[in-house]
Amino acid sequence: MNRLSLLIAVLLSAYTSSHAAEAQGRAVMDQRHKALFQETCVSCHGPDKQKGKFRVDDLPFEIKDIETAEKWQKVLNQMNSGDMPPEDEKQPKNEAKADFLDDLANVMVAARRTLGDQNGVITMRRLNRREYKNTLRELLGVDVNVSDLPADSGAGGFDTVGANLFMSANQFEQYQLLGREAVEEAFAWQAAAGVEKKLHYEGETTTSIVKKFVEHQIDAKARAERWVKAVEEAAAKPENKDIVAKVRKESKNDSIFRREWARIPGAPNPRTFGFDKKGENDADLANDSLGAGWLKYHQYYMSQPAVDKGAYLGTQTRHPAELNVNYIELLVPFDWPVGEYVVRVCVGATKDAPPERRFLDFGIYARTGRVMATHEITGTIEKPQVIEIPLTMTRSNMTRENRLLFVREKGSWDTNEEGGRKRAEAVKRNGIGPELTLWVDWIEVERVPKTDKPKPPGIAALSIPLDDKSPAPATPELRTALERFATEAFRGTTPPKGYIDRLLSLYDVRRKAGDKHSAALKETLAVVLSSPMYLYLAEPTPDEKRRQLTGMELATRLSYFLWSAPPDKQLLDLGRNGDLQKPEVLSAQTELMLNDPRSSDFLEAFTHQWLGLDRIDFFEVNRALYPRFDTGTKVAAKGEIHETMAYIMRSNASLRDLLKSDYVMINRVLAHYYGITGVKGDGYEKVSLPKDSPRGGLLGMAAIHFMGGNGERTSPVERGAWVLRKLLHDPPPPAPANVPAITRLAGKVLTTHERLLAHQEDPQCASCHRKIDPVGFGLENFDAAGQWRTEDSYMAIDANGKADPKSKKSWTIEAAAALYKGPAFKDFFGLRDIIASKSDAFARSFSEALIEFALGRPPGFRDEPLIAGMIQQAGKKDLAMREFIHALVASQEFHTK
Structure with a gap:
């Protein structure tokens, strides 16, 4: 075996042994790494010479203190940045360097964990x-x-x-x-x-406003045409030739030219034609009245069937203070008190409405688009359906914005840009504007007092x-x-x-x-x-010694774990008399608490933080690329994650279902988005999947894949790192801050595979990316909005930040890869099976997260028996989710301060 082969073998062996050391709680670099130091480092940082006053030949290979950790971190930083070894010195081979950096990065993670171990101490x-x-x-x-x-x-x-x-x-x-x-x-x-309150709004009220506005538009258009004729006559006068030429040169179009009417001698003031509105440019109003587009759309609106009995939801036509037919707003009166309300909407869809346009958004304050619920409309104009939506009004809802309710077609006007784009597409398609598909008969808001509701304990x-x-x-x-x-x-x-x-x-x-x-x-x-x-x-401990919790303390710790709220009277009484500390009573109370609706607060918060769902709210998709992923769909997709967790907890199903399952928990919005049939009600339901479905489990959820991108393109790196962190309990080390960018790839039109494989040629990058990228490759069939695809494309961006169509490159997605030091897979389904086979690693990740959430401290090495015990107990029942919680609640650690 030559020296290079020996070095690689030594480093690979060190990689394995250091991971084993990490698992045992020690941050140790294998002694055989000294071969690499001897070849590339000792000549400048050894006993005879210490450049930068830094020496590596005597660096301890077990990291027991902060000083040693800081020295190893410096080694890691310098080698990651490419500064060491210097360019004019002997360089290690790329694979050997990548192995060393991978090994050291993981040892540093172990060191930080070791040095940060709280030894079970829970901070008040x-x-x-x-x-x-x-x-x-x-x-x-x-x-x-x-x-x-x-x-x-x-x-x-x-x-x-x-x-x-x-x-x-x-x-x-x-x-x-x-x-x-x-x-x-x-x-x-x-x-x-x-107090009882009720407000009823008939849809034809909006229609009457539209009718009057159409009459106004017809009259205004006639007046505008007379004004334009008078302006043009003044502009045609010989004596105005020079000034008219100057104004036309400065104006981009006829509307802007007419806006400068005051500079043209003899041109009439638009106010003399009735365009008199305080605070606005009268010429703009007259110019606007010339356009036949809005008038044509409003006339189209008035020609619809049953328009005299209800209102249609179309597109925004003018400023909301004047007229909107894209949504209906309802202001809850300011003198109405706080309380529980019910909003009812009687609505139907037109007979030719396409499936994707049969959804209704309900929310607060349309201009900010705070969508609270989305419902599929199965009723018709002849037989409309009534949707009921609960609404809580509090003192913070006293402002106009928080009392202004709206209903609109799903995603029709999430943003001004999106609404304008849809209108432009419709005008190009039919010459009028978006077709009208949803019809509202009436809306009402009612406050129904609950006189039998007991007073809150306080x-x-x-x-x-x-x-x-x-x-x-x-x-x-x-x-x-x-x-x-x-x-x-x-x-x-x-x-x-x-x-x-x-x-x-x-x-x-x-x-x-x-x-x-x-x-x-x-x-x-x-x-x-x-x-x-x-x-x-x-949980006071004056002598700073470990002690058993009292019954009352145990009740409080248990309730803030499973409810994120204080204990109720029953739990406090059991804690006060000591019964809660009996194993059978504690187990029964844990079951009751998990069955209580208050447990949803725990589960939602835990899931959000454990799975790192913050990115869902960080950015929006490019709606021009992904028009179906609107606000209502995004809200539903996020809800799928929480509803799936709630179902697994409620039914005590296996944790494995989060890795792969033959069912989904979806509502009608997601059923349409995924192309899945079988949802019967209006909420989330368990729906069985065909064997060839890519859905089922976290890796089939749109929201998970949405997080793994930037709203326009997918990021295999982001996705792969998330899977390693959350599903495989094999988190990649933190990305070094000083790794230089790979400038040779800038501007090149490459497939995702080509770009990432080129990235791995650099050892500083390869040390992490060879583990991350294969997983990301396997998820490429999901686009940036979580839809299944078989092809992808890429275009270069020019100097002005615009895509260059001439540079477009398309390719068929190949999701085949091999996990680093692991099995190969042919496609997403193969990858999913591999990940599903690693349920023990997933169970460990879940257990550690539960411990941290419940005890208020990161798990340490002294918690290894607890983690193993939780997995063992849950494993006896196929990793049933509640078993993890029962094992934790019954543990000595949970009962100890």
């Missing part, structure tokens, strides 16, 4: 934003906007990790303001408990007047009420007498300052809601 932490919001909801029955609070994941990881949950003096002020708002909201709900605990209609309570009564309220707020812990005394003093100060009882009470309760006993999940 405050409630994060979600938990604070949910705790207010459970205590007072209200939803408060908490978006102004600081973010909870500054250092990465889950928002339950104590090290991320900082607190400042300013935050206490924010909590007091939010607490005051929550109390105001709760009092408002109690005051409006029995309000029930007060049991004193909340308004000023009754006499203010005496001091003993108020003391009792405040003590009961604080006990509820502090999750069953009775506050000390001195604390209640200070609350009473605050109340008295406010009353003496002139506040009425209700105002003074709100300020006092707001202090409770910004107290450390409310804001912190405290």
